[in-house]
Structures are given as structure tokens and as C-alpha cells.
Amino acid sequence: MEMPVPNPTILSRKAKLIEKLESVLPKDAVIHDPSETRAYECDGLTAYKCPPLAVVLPASTKEVSDALRICHEMGVPVVPRGAGTSLAGGALPTEDSVILGVAKLTDVLETDYDNRFIRVQTGRTNLSVTGAVEEDGFFYAPDPSSQLACAIAGNIAMNSGGAHCLKYGVTTNNLLGVTMVLMDGTVTEIGGAFLDAEGLDILGLICGSEGQLGVVTEATLRILHKPEGARPVLMGFDSSEVAGQCVSDIIKAGVLPVAIEFMDRPCIRATENFCGAGYPDCEALLIVEVEGSDAEIDEQLETIIEIAESHNPVALRQSSSDDESKRIWLGRKSAFGAMGKINDYMCLDGTIPVSQLPYVLKRTGELSKEYGLDVANVFHAGDGNMHPLILFNANEPGELETCEALGAEILKLCVEVGGCLTGEHGVGIEKRDLMLHQYDPADLEIQMAVKDVFDPGWLLNPAKVFPLQSSDARRIAAE
Amino acid sequence: MKALTPKTEAELAEMVAQANGPMRIIGGGTRPIGKQSDGTVLSTSKLSGVELYEPGALTLVAKAGTPVAKVEKTLAKEGQRLAFEPMDHRGLLGTKGEPTIGGVFAANVSGPRRIQTGAARDFLLGVRFVDGTGQVLRNGGRVMKNVTGYDLVKLMAGSYGTLGVMTEVSLKVLPKSRHTGVLLMEGLDDADAVKALSRTLASPFEVTGAAHLQKGRDDAPVTMIRIEGFENSVAYRAEALQKILAPFGAATLETDEAKTTAGWRYVRDVEPFHDTAGDVWRISVKPSDAPGLVAQIDGAEAIYDWGGGLIWLLVPEGTKGAAIREAMKDTPGHATLIRGDAGAGAFQPLSPAMAALQDGLRARFDPKGLFNPGLMDRAA
Numbered sequence: 001m002e003m004p005v006p007n008p009t010i011l012s013r014k015a016k017l018i019e020k021l022e023s024v025l026p027k028d029a030v031i032h033d034p035s036e037t038r039a040y041e042c043d044g045l046t047a048y049k050c051p052p053l054a055v056v057l058p059a060s061t062k063e064v065s066d067a068l069r070i071c072h073e074m075g076v077p078v079v080p081r082g083a084g085t086s087l088a089g090g091a092l093p094t095e096d097s098v099i100l101g102v103a104k105l106t107d108v109l110e111t112d113y114d115n116r117f118i119r120v121q122t123g124r125t126n127l128s129v130t131g132a133v134e135e136d137g138f139f140y141a142p143d144p145s146s147q148l149a150c151a152i153a154g155n156i157a158m159n160s161g162g163a164h165c166l167k168y169g170v171t172t173n174n175l176l177g178v179t180m181v182l183m184d185g186t187v188t189e190i191g192g193a194f195l196d197a198e199g200l201d202i203l204g205l206i207c208g209s210e211g212q213l214g215v216v217t218e219a220t221l222r223i224l225h226k227p228e229g230a231r232p233v234l235m236g237f238d239s240s241e242v243a244g245q246c247v248s249d250i251i252k253a254g255v256l257p258v259a260i261e262f263m264d265r266p267c268i269r270a271t272e273n274f275c276g277a278g279y280p281d282c283e284a285l286l287i288v289e290v291e292g293s294d295a296e297i298d299e300q301l302e303t304i305i306e307i308a309e310s311h312n313p314v315a316l317r318q319s320s321s322d323d324e325s326k327r328i329w330l331g332r333k334s335a336f337g338a339m340g341k342i343n344d345y346m347c348l349d350g351t352i353p354v355s356q357l358p359y360v361l362k363r364t365g366e367l368s369k370e371y372g373l374d375v376a377n378v379f380h381a382g383d384g385n386m387h388p389l390i391l392f393n394a395n396e397p398g399e400l401e402t403c404e405a406l407g408a409e410i411l412k413l414c415v416e417v418g419g420c421l422t423g424e425h426g427v428g429i430e431k432r433d434l435m436l437h438q439y440d441p442a443d444l445e446i447q448m449a450v451k452d453v454f455d456p457g458w459l460l461n462p463a464k465v466f467p468l469q470s471s472d473a474r475r476i477a478a479e
Numbered sequence: 480m481k482a483l484t485p486k487t488e489a490e491l492a493e494m495v496a497q498a499n500g501p502m503r504i505i506g507g508g509t510r511p512i513g514k515q516s517d518g519t520v521l522s523t524s525k526l527s528g529v530e531l532y533e534p535g536a537l538t539l540v541a542k543a544g545t546p547v548a549k550v551e552k553t554l555a556k557e558g559q560r561l562a563f564e565p566m567d568h569r570g571l572l573g574t575k576g577e578p579t580i581g582g583v584f585a586a587n588v589s590g591p592r593r594i595q596t597g598a599a600r601d602f603l604l605g606v607r608f609v610d611g612t613g614q615v616l617r618n619g620g621r622v623m624k625n626v627t628g629y630d631l632v633k634l635m636a637g638s639y640g641t642l643g644v645m646t647e648v649s650l651k652v653l654p655k656s657r658h659t660g661v662l663l664m665e666g667l668d669d670a671d672a673v674k675a676l677s678r679t680l681a682s683p684f685e686v687t688g689a690a691h692l693q694k695g696r697d698d699a700p701v702t703m704i705r706i707e708g709f710e711n712s713v714a715y716r717a718e719a720l721q722k723i724l725a726p727f728g729a730a731t732l733e734t735d736e737a738k739t740t741a742g743w744r745y746v747r748d749v750e751p752f753h754d755t756a757g758d759v760w761r762i763s764v765k766p767s768d769a770p771g772l773v774a775q776i777d778g779a780e781a782i783y784d785w786g787g788g789l790i791w792l793l794v795p796e797g798t799k800g801a802a803i804r805e806a807m808k809d810t811p812g813h814a815t816l817i818r819g820d821a822g823a824g825a826f827q828p829l830s831p832a833m834a835a836l837q838d839g840l841r842a843r844f845d846p847k848g849l850f851n852p853g854l855m856d857r858a859a
Contacts, residue, residue, distance in 0.1 A: 114677045115765050115788075137683075159626045170624060172633065173601045188832045193765040195788050196587065196598055196637070198813035198827040199855065200837050204600060204633025208626045225683045248535030254558055254654035296712040351622040354536040383623040384536070423624035431627075438627050443616050446844070447629045453839035465628060 001048050001089075001429055004463050006096035007479055010076055014053055017074055017098075021056055024066035029104070031055040040099045043084040043091040044146070045430055047400060052079065052093035059104040061179055061187060061217040068215065069185030071098055075479070077459050078183070080211035082154025083125065085146045087347055088428025090158060090210050090464060102153045105217055108132045117176055117193045119220045122153035126160075129221060138223045141168035144424065145336070156216050159208030161424035166382035167258040167291075168224070170424065172207040177220035180206060180213075183455045193220055205450065210426050211461045213454040227291035230258065232328045233301055235308045236282035236315035240264060243284035244357035246311045247381045250288065251354070253307055255300050260382035261287040261332050264361065267339075267376035267389070268331070274338030277331035280315035286381065287332055335378045336389075343391040346403050350414030351423035352384045363413055364388055371406040373399075385423035386414065412437050427465045435467055444470055482520035488607065488615060488646040494521065495644065496613025501852045504640030506544060506582030509567075509574045512817055513639065513825035514853045523581050526646055529553050531621070538604065538621050540649040543581025550580050554652055562653040563599050564590030564743075570753040572818055581645045587637030590747040591688040591705070594680065594785040596653070600636035605649035608635060610642075611845030621649040634840070641851050642844040656707035659739045660717045661688075662730040664702040669693065669770035672702045673787035675727040677766055679704050680786045682723055684716040689786040690746045703742060704730070746784055749791045758798055758819030762790040764812035775806045800824040826855050 010017075014032070021030045031037055032054040041049040053076070058064045071078050077097040084091050084101075093099050105121035111133060112118070118140070120129055126147040129140040143162035144150055150160070156178070161170040168174070177191030190206070191197030206213050237243040247260055263271070263285045272279055279285060286308075290300040301318060308316060319325040339345045352360050361377060368375040368390075379387040388410055392403040411421050411431065415438050421431045435444060444466055451458065451474075458478040462471070482505075485491035495502075501518025505511075508522065523544040531540040534557040541550055547565060554560050565588040567578055582588075584606075589598040605619030618631035635645060667675060672691035679686045688705030695701030704724075706716045717732045724730045733739055744750070752759055764772060766787030773781045773790060778798075782791040794803070796819065803814050804824075813827035829837060837855070841848075 112765075113681050114674075114767050116677075116681055138681075159630070161624050165624065169597060169601065172630065173597050182832070186832050188836075189830065190833065192811040194763045194812040195593065195785060196589075196600075196763055199829050199833055200642070200840060201587070201600060201633045201637050202833065202836060204630055204636070207633075208630045225681055227683050251537060252535050252557070252654070254657060256654065292712060293715060295715060296709070299709050299711055351624050353533060353538065353622060355533050380624075385622075385624045418620065419622050420620050420625045420627040422627050423622070424626060426626050427628065435628065439617070442614055443618065444628070446610065446616055447618075447631065449843040450629055450631070450634075450840065453836060453843060 002468060003050065003094055004468065004475060006094060010096040011053065013074065017076060018054060020070045021054065021067060024070065025056060025058060025063055029057045029059065029063070031057070040081065040093060040101070043086040043089060045087055045089040045092065045428065048089055048092055048429065050093055050095055052097050052099045053095065055099040055101060057101045057104050061181060064100065064181045064215055064217050065185040065187050067100060068181055068183055072184045072457065072459060075457065075459065077462050079461050080153070080157070080215045082123070082151030082157065083149050085150040086154060086158065086426065086428055088422070088426045088430040090426050090428040092429055094463060100215060102151060102217065109218065112193065113138065115193055116223055117220050118223050119218060120152060122156065122216050122219050123151050126150050126152060126155055133223055137226050139226050140221055140223055141174055142171050152219050153216055156207055156219060157209065157211045158424065158426035161385065163259045163261060163380060166260060166380065167256055172204055174222045175203065175207055175219060176222055178203065178206065178216045179218035181215045181217060183214070183457065183460050191220065210428065210465050212451055212465060213460065228293045229297060230289055230291045231297045231301065231319045231325055232287050232289040233304060233319065234315070234317040234328045235286050235313045236280035237284045237311065238282055238314050240284040240361045241358035242311050243286055244354070246286065246308055247357070248354055249307045250304055251382065253303055255290065255303050257288045257290050257304070257382065259287070259289045260380070262377065262379050262381035263332065263335065264377040266374060267335055267378045270342055270376060271331040271335050271338040274341055275330055275334045277327055279331050282314045287328055332378070339376060339389050339391065344394040345389045345391050346407055348386065348388045348390070348407050348410055349422045349425040350386050350411045350419055352386060352414050352417050352419035354381070354384045356417040356419070357381065357384070360386065360413060360417060364410055367406060367409050371402055373403055373406055384419065408434055429464055432465060433467050441470070448474060482522045484522050484525045486525045488526065488609070491526070491644060491646060492609045492613045492615050495609050495611065495849065498849050502849050504644050504850055506579030506585065507576040509569050509572070509576045509578045510582055510586050511572065511574065512586060512815065513855065516851050516853055518852070521644065523644065523646065524577065524579060530647070534559060537652050538649065539652050540621055540647065541580050542647050543579060543645045545580045547578045547580055547583055558655050559652045560655045561602070562592055562596045563602050564592040564747055565599060566590050566747050571749045571759065580648055584636050584648055585638065585640050585645060591690060591743055591784050594689055594788070595685065595687045600633050602651045603632050603636050603648060604651055606632050606635045606645055607647040608643035608645045611847050611849050616643070619649065623651055639851060639854050641841055641855050643850070658708065658710045658713045658734065659736065660706045660713040661733045661739045661742055662704040662717060662720055662724065663733055664724065664728055664730045666700055667691065667702050667727060668700070669773060669781070669783070671727055672700070673766055673770055673783060675702060675724055676704065676786040678723050679720050682720065684719055688743055691783040691787070692746070692751060693781050694751060703746065705743060746782065749782060751782060752791065752793050755793060757793045757796050759817045760792040760794065760803055760814050761817050762792060762812060762814040763788060764790065764810055768810050768812070772806060772810050776803065804828070
């Protein structure tokens with residue numbers, strides 16, 4: 001993966017930079033010893049590594065502002081980092097950059113059940129936001145599978161989703177307001193504990209902007225009361241086409257499940273070997289979960305099962321207890337671990353119109369044969385967010401490159417059928433060079449013009465999202 | 480002046496590229512909110528038609544000038560709807576013409592169900608638009624989850640045509656509920672009503688509408704709580720909510736479809752303020768702040784929607800915008816003058832930092848300053 005050549009002037013001014021940063025931050029909040037900065041050399045996309053020039057860990061919005069102002073004055077690129085769980089290289093540093101980590105910003109600032117919001121510092125993990133309100137029966141809806149580790153800051157940067165977003169939406173639909181620091185240190189307040197922020201929808205714009213427009217230090221999030229209960233049904237089919245049709249019919253029937261998850265045969269077999277969840281050995285498996293009171297769940301499941309039966313399922317298992325629900329979810333939740341046990345894998349994130357599911361699965365299978373690497377599919381079928389897992393051996397020379405080439409082909413396929421490169425992981429560096437398959441140069445130009453407004457010097461996370469050759473002129477002009 | 484009504488996107492782009500003075504961008508022209516430019520009128524009303532509809536994928540793509548009524552009719556045939564329940568402004572503003580789907584998104588028009596399902600902007604998946612140089616651009620797509628590049632779709636929603644002229648929108652739709660129940664309470668004062676609504680919204684019973692009118696159809700205060708879904712489920716949740724509401728009084732359940740539909744249209748379209756004299760403000764605040772705010776404004780009549788978070792305020796004609804802004808001074812939120820003449824002050828003034836960002840974005844999208852100059856300006 002190509003990254004910009006580090007700026008030698010910045011490298012030569014490291015001592016001065018550290019001195020300035022230490023003048024506004026506590027000493028232990030500025031890390032510059034190479035043995036310590038190495039901990040920040042990569043994120044969840046571990047294939048790419050580069051230690052940063054320094055790391056700052058501010059403990060307040062004021063400290064974030066001070067650190068950014070100094071980097072701005074000295075022309076030093078800044079890579080914001082939440083918990084470093086990005087699968088797209090969103091927090092990958094360059095040699096001449098400062099990592100700005102929000103790990104110390106973990107406070108809950110305000111909880112308000114009457115008005116149904118929570119205000120937190122953004123270094124707080126996704127799951128611990130729910131943790132702060134669940135005793136009182138509430139939860140924060142977006143639930144990316146890394147929710148135990150990932151930070152709200154990163155959720156906002158990548159507009160994270162999760163298994164339950166079919167019903168509850170993704171981060172942008174649950175974000176009410178932010179405190180954001182611009183690259184020059186200006187602190188801005190956008191939105192708040194009310195609906196639909198004033199002026200142009202800048203809140204919507206920054207959500208999913210991958211840390212390129214500002215550093216979000218505080219967030220006001222919508223919280224909801226937990227449903228009375230939830231229960232899944234599992235169904236197996238002997239063709240993915242039929243499973244895809246079943247998904248479409250369920251949606252058309254007017255039931256809105258909280259989740260519709262899909263696994264294909266390679267994935268089912270791998271998880272069975274891994275955790276023995278008792279899944280049927282079939283071509284395609286769906287897990288459909290609905291919420292409500294017991295009676296409401298029964299009523300919804302009845303409709304869903306009726307639809308499933310019209311498609312001649314090879315297996316149909318309805319949960320009637322918490323224990324059964326856990327077993328139904330066990331394989332799905334272990335899928336990634338099971339894959340990791342077989343081999344290294346790359347997880348893609350293309351999203352497609354649900355109607356294209358059978359074709360995309362068939363074509364993915366063909367591409368997998370062509371490239372000689374196995375692909376397993378496990379994904380959120382309700383919203384078309386695919387997660388093909390390409391299995392490869394990182395120790396085998398050339399396999400990473402083959403895997404990336406196959407990944408690129410699958411993502412291009414997603415775009416061809418009317419979908420997109422990434423549904424919830426973000427572009428980062430991983431899909432940067434595929435952006436021109438999704439957008440025309442002019443479409444990217446207007447996006448880069450937006451960055452010009454927020455960060456005219458192109459210092460915030462500069463080598464991400466846009467193909468390097470597209471952003472070259474701007475990044476070089478900034479130096 | 481005769482309006483420009485391009486029949487194709489290419490024709491529209493050419494008109495913008497050739498333009499050398501201000502333009503007033505409209506869809507059906509039924510929502511003239513804020514200071515209207517006196518420039519050449521450019522209407523998208525002839526760019527009409529549903530281009531793609533996949534009920535099983537919950538998505539629809541339409542040209543921007545497609546009448547909302549046409550979209551709603553297309554969806555109804557498959558038992559689906561625009562879940563965010565866009566308001567029809569014609570009654571309130573006394574306008575004529577055909578509301579367009581592009582106009583709904585340009586003004587981010589959301590109705591009572593916004594409280595549960597999200598705003599218009601949450602349902603917009605993709606846009607095509609013409610920028611101020613006459614280029615056709617696109618962003619987003621027709622899938623529900625998309626983080627491929629910046630979300631300019633959200634930025635276009637609610638931008639009132641100040642950034643570009645939308646030519647095509649792709650949106651998420653949802654199944655229509657099979658049954659609706661509305662709990663009605665009478666005689667509550669504002670503070671108690673908002674507290675009662677908050678209790679129901681903080682329950683697990685999925686309230687999809689929560690409104691309080693100081694004057695209902697018979698001039699007495701009425702509080703309305705809507706639940707939707709399967710028949711048994713509606714009955715079950717109605718009973719559970721009646722228990723929650725008991726400390727505030729008795730709540731009766733209405734399930735007659737014609738009545739519940741008319742009742743929520745009454746709130747959605749702000750019908751109590753139709754054919755009245757006076758200015759109408761739309762104010763978004765934290766629900767618990769709402770009754771106190773309303774009490775500060777002399778001679779005002781209020782309709783509370785979104786559990787109190789949205790206030791429709793009728794004030795005597797000529798009430799100075801400054802009076803509303805002054806009352807809002809210590810209340811986080813925003814107020815927009817929907818009916819009345821406030822010159823350039825119809826929109827909420829922005830902080831200097833936000834105003835600078837907004838100005839910067841407008842200058843990038845519309846470098847010649849053609850689109851709706853004077854609209855959404857920061858000046859109070």
C-alpha cells in the first residue's frame with residue numbers, strides 16, 4: 001500500500017514539536033520514544049504498519065484543541081485514533097504524523113432519561129455507553145461487532161452500524177450533537193439534546209468523515225428503552241437464491257425484524273467445527289430476530305415462519321427460551337473467530353441492493369475459484385451489507401497481494417450491481433484506490449472541496465479516503 | 480417572471496452553467512420558507528417520475544420533481560410508505576401547487592413519526608444534483624448502509640437548494656403498519672403533558688407519535704400518543720401505556736382508521752393554525768425545556784409534537800423575531816420562522832465557527848453565489 005513520502009522537515013523538527021506539545025499537555029500524555037510509539041503503528045488492519053512521530057493522549061477538549069493548534073502551526077499531520085479497531089486502516093499513522101488518541105476521554109457527562117439522551121466523551125467504548133444506562137433499562141442502539149473495544153469517536157468517524165441497524169439505524173441516525181475541534185484548534189458545538197441540528201446538516205457530514213474534518217471529543221447520543229424481549233428463528237435453505245428471496249419476502253410482508261443474518265456453507269462448516277452450534281449443513285442459513293413482548297414475538301415469528309415454509313426450508317428452528325436463542329446466535333457470533341482459526345482472513349464490507357444477493361454470491365464463488373482463495377460469507381442480509389471473508393496465508397509470499405486483488409474484484413462487483421464499496425467499515429487506506437470505481441473524478445473533487453473548508457492545510461488524516469493521485473495536488477500544496 | 484422548467488437533468492445543468500445572476504430554486508413551490516430570492520425561478524417540477532422501486536429492498540429512486548402524492552401512491556400499492564411522514568405545507572402557508580419529493584428532502588420535512596423512525600434526512604440514501612457551476616454530481620447510492628466517502632447526502636438534505644439543485648433522490652421506504660391505536664388524554668397542562676409523553680417515549684412500547692395541543696378540535700387541551708403494528712400488539716401496548724399514564728389521568732384508545740389518520744394529519748400539517756392570522760415558528764428543543772419556553776412568549780399558542788421536542792408556535796402577527804430569539808437565548812435548540820416576514824432572520828443564527836463552515840461550503844458548491852442567495856443566512 002502506497003503512502004506519501006514523509007516530510008523531512010517535520011522529521012527534523014521532532015524535538016521542537018515534542019517540547020511544544022509537552023508545554024500544554026501533561027508529560028505522560030506525550031509519547032515519543034520509538035519503543036512506545038510502536039504500540040500505535042497499526043489498527044485492526046494489521047497488514048500495514050508504521051510507527052508515528054509521536055502520540056498525544058489529551059484528557060480534555062481544551063487539551064485536544066491545544067495539541068491540534070500546535071500541530072497546525074508546525075504543519076504536522078495528525079491521525080485521530082479512537083480505540084484503533086478500524087478494519088480499513090483509518091488510524092494508520094505515517095512516519096511524520098502525530099497520533100491523537102482519545103483513550104483518556106471516557107467520562108459520561110450527562111444522562112437524561114426524560115429526554116432520552118446521554119452525553120459522553122468520545123473515548124468511551126460503544127458497549128460501555130450502554131453499560132452506563134442499562135441498569136435503568138436503556139441502551140445505545142448501534143452495535144458494531146467490535147463494540148466491547150471500539151470507541152464512540154471511531155464509531156462517529158466511520159458511521160458504524162451493527163447487526164441491529166436494520167431496525168435502529170447506524171451511528172448517524174442516533175447521533176444528536178457533538179463537540180468537535182477543528183485542525184486549527186477552534187472548538188465547535190453542533191446540535192445537542194434536541195432533534196435536527198440548525199443550519200446545514202454538518203452533523204450528518206462529519207459522521208463518516210473518517211477523522212478528516214475534525215476531532216470529535218464529546219457526543220450527545222440518543223438512547224432507547226430496551227425491548228421487553230427478543231427471540232430469533234433459524235432457517236436453512238438449499239440455495240442462496242431461495243434464502244435471498246425469503247429475506248425479500250419477509251421485508252415485503254411488513255414485519256421489521258431487528259436483524260436478518262446470513263451465512264453460507266463454507267462459513268457454516270467452519271463455525272460448526274469451531275463451536276458446534278448444531279447448525280444444519282446447508283447452502284444458506286438465515287437467523288431472523290424479532291423483538292417485543294412474548295405474545296408480540298410469537299405473532300411476528302408466526303408470520304416469518306409462514307413465509308420461510310413457503311420456500312421449503314431444509315431446517316427451521318424457533319427459539320422458545322433464552323438458552324435456545326443463545327445457541328442460535330452462537331455460531332454467528334463465533335464466525336469470525338472460527339475463520340481466524342482456519343487461516344488469516346480479510347473481511348470485506350461491500351453493500352448491495354438485497355435483490356442482487358443471489359447473483360453476487362454466485363459471482364463471488366466464481367471469483368474465489370479463479371483466484372484460488374476460499375471465500376466465506378457471513379453478513380447482514382436485511383440491509384445488503386455483505387462481509388465476504390477471504391481466507392489466505394499471510395506467511396505465504398504473494399498471498400496477501402492475491403487476496404487484495406480478489407477483494408478488489410468483489411468490491412467492484414458490489415458497485416456494478418448498484419451497491420457500494422463499504423457499508424460500515426469505512427474507506428481508510430484499504431479501499432482508497434477503489435474510490436474511482438464508485439465515483440467520477442468530479443464527485444470526489446466536491447468531497448475534497450469539503451475537506452478544504454474544514455482543514456485547508458490537509459493535515460487531518462490526509463492520506464486516507466481519496467486515491468493518492470486525486471489528493472496529491474492538495475497534500476503537496478499544503479507542505 | 481416566467482420560471483425555467485427544464486425537462487432533463489442535462490438541460491437543467493446547462494441552464495445553471497449559463498446563468499449569470501441569482502436563481503430561486505424550487506420544486507413545486509409550496510414551501511417558501513425564509514427570504515425568497517427575487518432571481519430567476521428554476522423549478523424541478525418537470526423532472527418527474529419514479530425510476531426504480533424495489534419493495535423487497537425497501538428502496539425507491541425518483542426524479543426530484545416527482546409529486547409526493549405520486550410517490551405515496553406508488554408505495555401504497557405495495558403496502559409501504561414514507562415512514563418519516565412529511566408534512567404538506569400548503570394549508571399552513573396558503574400555497575398552491577404540487578409538493579415534490581425533492582422539496583421534501585431539500586427542506587428536510589419530517590412529521591410526527593420522526594420521533595421514532597427518524598427524519599427525512601435519515602431516509603435519503605443517494606442524490607444526484609447540479610452544483611453552481613453546472614456540473615452534475617452524485618453522492619450516496621441506493622443501499623441502506625454506505626460509508627463510501629463523505630456523506631454529502633445528509634448535507635444536501637435540509638440545504639434548501641443553497642448548495643445545488645437536486646435532480647434525483649434515492650430513498651429508503653418502510654412497510655405500512657397494519658393497525659394504529661391512538662391514546663387520547665384531555666385537559667392536561669403543558670408541563671404535565673410533556674412529562675406524560677416523556678414517560679411513554681421512555682418505555683419499551685415503541686410510541687410512533689407523541690403530541691400535545693393546547694387547543695384541540697373542541698378548543699380543550701388534548702394529548703395524543705400513537706402506537707402502530709399488529710392488532711394484538713397494538714392492544715397490548717395500549718394497555719401497558721394506559722398504566723404508565725394513569726398518574727396523569729385516563730387515556731382512551733381510538734383505533735378507527737379514518738379517525739386516527741385524520742388526527743395525525745391534523746398534527747402533521749399543523750391544521751389548527753390554518754386560516755389564522757399570525758406568524759408561525761417551528762422550534763426544536765429538548766422536550767423538557769419546551770413548556771417553560773412557550774410560557775415566556777406573550778400571546779403564543781403552541782402545538783407540541785415529538786414528545787415536546789418540536790414546538791409549533793403561533794404568535795401575533797408582527798411579533799419581532801428578536802423576541803423569539805431572546806426567549807431562546809438560554810435554551811439549546813433552534814427556531815425557524817415558517818410563516819411571516821422576518822426578512823433575513825427566518826433561520827437560527829449560527830455561531831461564528833459554524834457560520835464560517837457553512838459559508839465555506841456554499842462558496843465551494845456554488846462559487847458564483849447563484850442559488851437562493853439570502854436564504855439560510857446567519858444574520859438575525
